[in-house]
Amino acid sequence: MRHKDLTARSALELRRLIGRREISPVELMKACIDRIEALNPGVNAIAATDFDRSLAQAREAEAQVMRGEPLPLLHGLPVGVKDLQHTAGLLTTCGNVGLRGHVPTEDTALVARLRHAGAIITAKTNVPDMGAGGNTRNPVWGATGNPFDNQLNAGGSSGGSAAALATDMLPLCTGSDTGGSLRIPASLCGVVGLRPSPGLIANDHRALGWSALSVLGPMARSVQDTAFFMAASVGSHPYDPISRDVSGDAYWPLPEVDLSSLRIGVVEDFGFCAVEPDIRKTFRDRVKRLTAQVHSCETIDLSLTDDAHRAFDILRSEAFLAAYGETYQTAPETLGPNVVANLEMSASFTLADIAWAHREQTRIARHFAHALSRCDLIVAPVTPMSPFPWTQLYAERVDGQTMRNYYEWLSLTYVVTLATNPAIALPCGVDARGMPFGLQVIGPLRGDAALLAAAQAMEQAFQADAATRRPRPGIEALLKANPALTRMVTDPPLYATGISRRR
Numbered sequence: 001m002r003h004k005d006l007t008a009r010s011a012l013e014l015r016r017l018i019g020r021r022e023i024s025p026v027e028l029m030k031a032c033i034d035r036i037e038a039l040n041p042g043v044n045a046i047a048a049t050d051f052d053r054s055l056a057q058a059r060e061a062e063a064q065v066m067r068g069e070p071l072p073l074l075h076g077l078p079v080g081v082k083d084l085q086h087t088a089g090l091l092t093t094c095g096n097v098g099l100r101g102h103v104p105t106e107d108t109a110l111v112a113r114l115r116h117a118g119a120i121i122t123a124k125t126n127v128p129d130m131g132a133g134g135n136t137r138n139p140v141w142g143a144t145g146n147p148f149d150n151q152l153n154a155g156g157s158s159g160g161s162a163a164a165l166a167t168d169m170l171p172l173c174t175g176s177d178t179g180g181s182l183r184i185p186a187s188l189c190g191v192v193g194l195r196p197s198p199g200l201i202a203n204d205h206r207a208l209g210w211s212a213l214s215v216l217g218p219m220a221r222s223v224q225d226t227a228f229f230m231a232a233s234v235g236s237h238p239y240d241p242i243s244r245d246v247s248g249d250a251y252w253p254l255p256e257v258d259l260s261s262l263r264i265g266v267v268e269d270f271g272f273c274a275v276e277p278d279i280r281k282t283f284r285d286r287v288k289r290l291t292a293q294v295h296s297c298e299t300i301d302l303s304l305t306d307d308a309h310r311a312f313d314i315l316r317s318e319a320f321l322a323a324y325g326e327t328y329q330t331a332p333e334t335l336g337p338n339v340v341a342n343l344e345m346s347a348s349f350t351l352a353d354i355a356w357a358h359r360e361q362t363r364i365a366r367h368f369a370h371a372l373s374r375c376d377l378i379v380a381p382v383t384p385m386s387p388f389p390w391t392q393l394y395a396e397r398v399d400g401q402t403m404r405n406y407y408e409w410l411s412l413t414y415v416v417t418l419a420t421n422p423a424i425a426l427p428c429g430v431d432a433r434g435m436p437f438g439l440q441v442i443g444p445l446r447g448d449a450a451l452l453a454a455a456q457a458m459e460q461a462f463q464a465d466a467a468t469r470r471p472r473p474g475i476e477a478l479l480k481a482n483p484a485l486t487r488m489v490t491d492p493p494l495y496a497t498g499i500s501r502r503r
Contacts, residue, residue: 006031011077011171011225018065018076025061025076025120029054032078032122036169042478043150044485045163047083047124047141048091054078054122061120073232073248075118080164080173083124083141084131084157085216086205087111090121095129095138098327098334109204109237110174110216117232125173126160129336130324134184134410135390136160138336142486143390147189147473148435150482153390155185155383161219162189166473171220172229176203178214179316180382180413186219186425187382187438190471192226192459193219193425195417197446199244201230202237207322209241212420213315221470223426223456227251230452250449257457259293265300265375272306273411274398275384278432283381286428286439289468290379293461300375302367304415307360309404312414314357316407317346337393338406345405361418368419369445377454378442381412382425386433390485413440422448424455427470428462436471 006014006028017023033051040046061076086092086104088111093099106112111121129138136159137143144159146152147166154163158175162185165173175182177195186193198212206214218229231248266287269275275283291297320342327335328343335343371378384398395409396402403409416423423442431437441458443451462468 007035007168007171010222011220012228014171015073015075015077019071021065025058025065026055028076029058029078029120029122032170035167036123039167039169039475039478041481043145043147043154043163043167044142044482045126045144045154045160045167045169046080047093047126047160049123050090050121053089054120057120061118072116072118073228074114074172077119077172078122078170079114079119080123080125080161080170081111081121082158082161082174082176083127084176085111085174087121087124091124093140094131095127095140096334096336097139098331100140109202109239110233113235114174114232119172119232122170125158125164127158128156128338130339131157131176131178131181132336132338132342133157133394133406134180135392135394136185137390145390145482145485146387146435147478148471149387150478150485151389152387152435153188155188155387157181158193158219159185162186162191162193165189165191165219165221167475167478172225173219174216175219176214176216177417178319179312179407179417180410182217182219183382183413183423183425183438183440184410188387188436190427190436190438190473191219191221192223192427193217194226194230194448194452195423196230196448197422198420199240199242200246200448201233202235202240202243204237204239206240208319211319212242213319213417223424223452223459224254226424227254227452227456230448251452254449254453254456257453259457259461260295262294262377262454262457263375264290264294264297265371265378266297267300267302267378267380270302270308270380270412270415271304272308273384273415274401274409275381275412276386276399279381279384279386282431282437286437286468287379289465290458298375300371300378302371304364304367308364308415308418309408309411311357311360311364312418313345313405314349314353315361315418317342317349318354321346341406364415364418365420365445368421368442372421372444377451380440380442382438382440384409384412386431386435416440416442421445422451424451426455426459426462429468430471
């Protein structure tokens with residue numbers, strides 16, 4: 001049975017149609033492949049692809065349906081995997097020249113779990129070099145353009161995943177988040193990205209196994225699909241010492257939440273983050289609209305200071321040193337400028353600095369916990385500005401303030417990283433420039449299921465208002481390839497040639 005606009009349907013609906021034998025996993029896979037081949041030249045969201053193997057797996061998934069076998073949660077659904085996460089038999093380059101031909105022999109724990117849940121790993125999604133930065137561009141695959149204007153950036157580091165979702169290339173994609181790498185591209189591309197509480201989704205490749213700074217998380221086009229994906233992703237792994245043995249049943253199906261019962265704490269800049277005036281104006285408008293729907297929306301003071309900048313500098317540098325310090329000593333020419341900046345910064349920090357940073361992180365976490373004992377959720381902007389051109393490596397100035405480094409413009413999200421609270425980027429209309437605007441909705445630590453349920457209620461209310469519903473990109477413009485995304489040359493060269501997308 002043929003279905004019109006198959007790729008635009010939700011992941012949950014697609015899974016139900018597969019289970020009812022109303023569509024075939026093969027039909028769905030072919031539709032996604034056609035969509036990727038038509039639109040990817042316009043945004044460059046997809047890196048390596050696995051179409052032949054995906055079609056073979058889709059045929060087997062179809063046979064399992066026809067045999068009446070029990071079907072796992074994600075049975076037959078095409079999934080994109082961020083190119084920082086290992087996929088057996090499929091290129092995993094991390095956007096880095098030193099890993100240009102790297103084909104892992106094993107999946108990461110998350111990818112293995114998704115395959116076990118019936119997902120078909122169809123493609124890798126583009127990232128900045130080694131995932132460092134809020135602008136997805138690298139010397140292997142090139143840059144990812146924003147689906148709403150492919151001259152602008154899609155955010156990072158999960159920019160490929162966000163752009164692929166926004167253009168309906170794939171129904172579900174993975175992401176990861178250290179300083180905002182899930183939330184920022186989700187916000188800039190008009191999709192949903194959840195940074196979960198640390199340990200809920202096992203990460204067996206994190207260099208510092210006990211660190212809560214970096215997490216893996218789900219990305220989708222709706223809160224419902226994000227929760228559905230989350231249910232298939234959670235669980236412990238022996239190689240991740242902070243992973244938790246939790247059941248996906250807690251995340252799917254989501255309970256209904258009475259929006260009028262929610263107490264919302266409002267934070268515009270956390271007291272120290274630079275935010276452009278037009279983003280402040282848009283945020284205030286969204287809060288005003290939300291106020292009419294909930295029990296209360298009140299400004300709160302988290303008593304934070306710009307010490308959070310220094311704490312994140314130190315803890316981020318510590319993580320980069322653990323992950324890339326050896327490469328910096330043996331093959332520094334293979335590392336991009338953002339990675340090198342973190343490593344060079346680490347040389348200036350002492351053990352006393354690291355101890356101070358961990359104390360400051362603890363203080364921040366306790367301030368968030370105290371605030372969330374008096375309200376149900378905290379809302380804040382995700383990004384401080386509208387997307388800038390992807391040719392610009394990072395935002396050098398925000399609201400007239402010079403940024404100290406390539407990631408300070410991401411401070412609205414990395415302060416929440418320091419707190420370790422779960423946070424979701426929720427599409428909420430467009431900003432003054434007509435680009436997607438996202439609300440950052442923050443919940444109590446390990447309150448991920450309740451956060452998702454509340455976010456779903458907010459999303460439903462937003463969909464009823466033309467000013468706040470999820471925006472959709474104009475596809476016609478993306479049907480025309482943007483060769484600059486893969487051919488731009490800088491000094492040193494940003495892009496390489498001779499890389500096959502199919503492996």
